[in-house]
Every structure is written in structure tokens, then in C-alpha cells.
Amino acid sequence: MSQEAETAERVRELLDRNxxxxxxxxxxxxxxxxxxxxxxxxxxxxxxxxxxxGRAAIDKVAGELRASHPDFVYTPIGMPQVVQNGGRLAWGSGRPGEAPAYTGWDVIIVEDGKIAALYVFLDESSEEYLRSSCQ
Known part of the structure; x- marks a missing residue:
């Protein structure tokens, strides 16, 4: 496998696993x-x-979000897309078997095989939903 293919595979893996x-x-x-x-x-x-x-701050945010919706699951929508050392993945989150309560995109930048930056884009209705449900 070429380095470019390995990088693309790693970006996909990071998107899914994150x-x-x-x-x-x-x-x-x-x-x-x-x-x-x-x-x-x-x-x-x-x-x-x-x-x-930093990992500790990201852990805190992820933990608080998870605690606000403990019964929700994240479901990828489509396949991850990769360009060079970046990638994006659409996803939905909600109770298993139901339509997603909120949706968005993760866009990552990878350096040395690890996530250096994650940009989370929430769909407009999702921002409103999260604001009201996490208070």
C-alpha cells in the first residue's frame, strides 16, 4: 500500500473511531x-x-455531551471522504432505531497519524436542539 493510501485509510479510521x-x-x-x-x-x-x-479538555467536552444524551448513538451518514491529510464524515445522533435528533459533519486534520484538529459543523436545527437539551 502506498503512503498516500495508508494516510487516506488512517484518516477514515480516525473519523470513524473518534x-x-x-x-x-x-x-x-x-x-x-x-x-x-x-x-x-x-x-x-x-x-x-x-x-x-488538549486531550483533557476534549475529554471533558465529550463526557459532558455524552452525559446529556446517554441513550443516543452516533451513526455515520455515508462514507468518510478524504483529501490529503484531511477528511470529513456526516453523522446523525439519536436513540437507536429512531430518526436522528441532531446531525452534523466532522472535519479533521491529521498530523503524524493523529487528529490535530476537529471541526464540528452542526446542522442549523441541531444547534437549537442541543442548546435547549443541554441546559
């Missing part, structure tokens, strides 16, 4: 282990309402 093992994980220890494996130490999460830097 969605499930970081933001979809309720167990604090498993989530933290995934963060250590998938994220650069000084990685940055850009998501409403702002940016946070």
Missing part, C-alpha cells in the same frame, strides 16, 4: 484511552460554542 470511541463512549476510561490513541496531545476541537485544546 465518532464512536470518543464522542459515542460513555465509559470515561475507555474514552480517555481512545483520546490518547487517536488525538495529538495538543489537538484542538472547534465546536459550538468555541474551541478547546
Amino acid at each position: 465518532l464512536q470511541e470518543v464522542f459515542g463512549e460513555s465509559n470515561d476510561q475507555r474514552r480517555r484511552a481512545a483520546l490518547d490513541e487517536l488525538w495529538a496531545e495538543d489537538g484542538v476541537l472547534y465546536a459550538p460554542p468555541g474551541a478547546v485544546r
